[in-house]
Amino acid sequence: MQVRMAEIPRRKKKKQWNLFFLALPLILVVFMFSYVPLLGWSLSLVEYRPGLVLKDCEFVGLKYFRLLLTNMNTARVMKNTLIFSLLGFCCLPLPMLLAILLNEINSTRFRKTAQVITTLPHFISWVIVYSIFFSIFSTEGMLNQLLLSMGMKRQSILTDRHAVYWFQTVVSQWKGVGWGAIIYIAAIAGIDQELYEAARVDGAGRFRCALSITLPSLMPTFVVMMLLNVSNFVNTGMDQYYIFKNNIIYNNIEVLDLFVYRLGLQQGDYSYAIAAGIFKSAISIALLFIANMTAKRVRGESIV
Amino acid sequence: MAKNKNHIRDSKSRILFSAFNYLFFLLLILFCAYPLWYVFVQSLSGAHVAGKGVLIPNEFTLTNYVQVMELRGIFHAFLVSVARTVIGTAGTVICCMLLGYLFTKEQMPFRKLLYRMVTITMYVSGGLIPTFLVIKAYHLTNTFWVYVLPSLVSAYYIILIKTYVEQLPASVEESAMLDGAGVVTIFLRIILPMSMPIVATIAVYASVAQWNAWFDNHIYTFTRENLTTLQYTLYQYLNEAERIAKQLEEGNVDERLLTLTPQGVRMTVTMVTVLPVIMIYPFLQRFFIKGIMIGAVKG
Numbered sequence: 001m002q003v004r005m006a007e008i009p010r011r012k013k014k015k016q017w018n019l020f021f022l023a024l025p026l027i028l029v030v031f032m033f034s035y036v037p038l039l040g041w042s043l044s045l046v047e048y049r050p051g052l053v054l055k056d057c058e059f060v061g062l063k064y065f066r067l068l069l070t071n072m073n074t075a076r077v078m079k080n081t082l083i084f085s086l087l088g089f090c091c092l093p094l095p096m097l098l099a100i101l102l103n104e105i106n107s108t109r110f111r112k113t114a115q116v117i118t119t120l121p122h123f124i125s126w127v128i129v130y131s132i133f134f135s136i137f138s139t140e141g142m143l144n145q146l147l148l149s150m151g152m153k154r155q156s157i158l159t160d161r162h163a164v165y166w167f168q169t170v171v172s173q174w175k176g177v178g179w180g181a182i183i184y185i186a187a188i189a190g191i192d193q194e195l196y197e198a199a200r201v202d203g204a205g206r207f208r209c210a211l212s213i214t215l216p217s218l219m220p221t222f223v224v225m226m227l228l229n230v231s232n233f234v235n236t237g238m239d240q241y242y243i244f245k246n247n248i249i250y251n252n253i254e255v256l257d258l259f260v261y262r263l264g265l266q267q268g269d270y271s272y273a274i275a276a277g278i279f280k281s282a283i284s285i286a287l288l289f290i291a292n293m294t295a296k297r298v299r300g301e302s303i304v
Numbered sequence: 305m306a307k308n309k310n311h312i313r314d315s316k317s318r319i320l321f322s323a324f325n326y327l328f329f330l331l332l333i334l335f336c337a338y339p340l341w342y343v344f345v346q347s348l349s350g351a352h353v354a355g356k357g358v359l360i361p362n363e364f365t366l367t368n369y370v371q372v373m374e375l376r377g378i379f380h381a382f383l384v385s386v387a388r389t390v391i392g393t394a395g396t397v398i399c400c401m402l403l404g405y406l407f408t409k410e411q412m413p414f415r416k417l418l419y420r421m422v423t424i425t426m427y428v429s430g431g432l433i434p435t436f437l438v439i440k441a442y443h444l445t446n447t448f449w450v451y452v453l454p455s456l457v458s459a460y461y462i463i464l465i466k467t468y469v470e471q472l473p474a475s476v477e478e479s480a481m482l483d484g485a486g487v488v489t490i491f492l493r494i495i496l497p498m499s500m501p502i503v504a505t506i507a508v509y510a511s512v513a514q515w516n517a518w519f520d521n522h523i524y525t526f527t528r529e530n531l532t533t534l535q536y537t538l539y540q541y542l543n544e545a546e547r548i549a550k551q552l553e554e555g556n557v558d559e560r561l562l563t564l565t566p567q568g569v570r571m572t573v574t575m576v577t578v579l580p581v582i583m584i585y586p587f588l589q590r591f592f593i594k595g596i597m598i599g600a601v602k603g
Contacts, residue, residue, distance in 0.1 A: 016487075
């Protein structure tokens, strides 16, 4: 931006309305799909039935919000959401560790190969991920056939209520850890090489360099990732949990997003579901503000 | 002398560390790649024998692939997936490029307001149910356009494009303007050709997103069989397989279900669905990485 400004002699630029009208259809698309749904929030205050318009619906005030806050399901769903988020939070150092270790690999070819293969799962759809894990971990899957042929007992992890939390964490790490490392790899590439040379002259080995130069240099990136993670604590998304859910583990895998889906699209309780959605948005926006304020205080720069 | 000694000790532990490091990454590669390899092996296996076909195909055969070709609707589903990927990606790239470019023009009235309006959608959205109701109200359910229209303008891509176009040299555009070229001409003839790296980046992101999408199919078009995508077809097979697994566990198997889609066929459909991504990914990896880089710089 600044470069462009410097090159153009500063003169008062005349507004060009043709630019505005060129953008208008696209702005309209944004309005239609991102802003009009916000009007739907008003339906949380009425008894909405499909086919009715807002003014024909009975006004119920905050009934659904009260229901939401007093319902036992909400506590369970919040607990699930927080457990998945916390486990994800604990795994945050993994991509950074991966990047540091990858940096210590001398062979360029091996490094590139490792990078391609570990980042690939990020671009595989959840349906495929489920298909793969189902073929390995289902009761008829590879793992159980191996266990049986070795004379051991069947394990059904996919329907194990107690394994849900850690198993889903493993799955999401499988999908995301390599891709998460990319940003740290780029940050390592940006570290001033003279720092390493100076340290080597002072007798520091590779390990010392990694500990005293690479790791501290990555800290700002890590802090940003941490704050972004916190701001997304309730936004677990639903693809993964929707696709891995089954009747046996449902109570443990149901996250907030899944809860909204069930209330709205399965039970047809639109007003209740919208209230739950608003509840989620409110927490999410509050967390974003907190994270942003922390970022401003810690590094003098906001994250959004 | 002391230094030399130090050097030797250092290199010894270094070798040890290196060995462990390579080993670690070999294991990690295995962890990431083996599940896919297993699916590949299964798709090429004949009979399923316990413990066989884990590393290499058991009774190598292509019958699964032949069977998949003959599955009802699979070719059609493939075409739908291709269509939504091509049309959706082209639409997203053109719309985001144009809007991103326009947002760099200071002469545009309400530029800041509109830009803010677009970027805020990254953080605030109506959520699942209101979006669902709105799309229903627009009569987009059970149409092909529900795959394309909602993702036409993406705030994240717009930010990437705006950042990229802003660092292009302004002089080329200036001289074209002095020659009397209009905005559209400048956009098509100058900005677009100069922005090919970012176009490629957004195209790969958008196309993978389109190819992988299944949830819109699940909630908006599930009653229209001729709009079923490859991903959703696989999802349906999986649901079926899950039912079979459950029946096996309970011991009352419906024989009809058992013959519907054997494991090998399901694995083959998985392979066919994931193959396009695996094939393009290693070659286009740098574009994927570029996307996250520009995004990171921008914060």
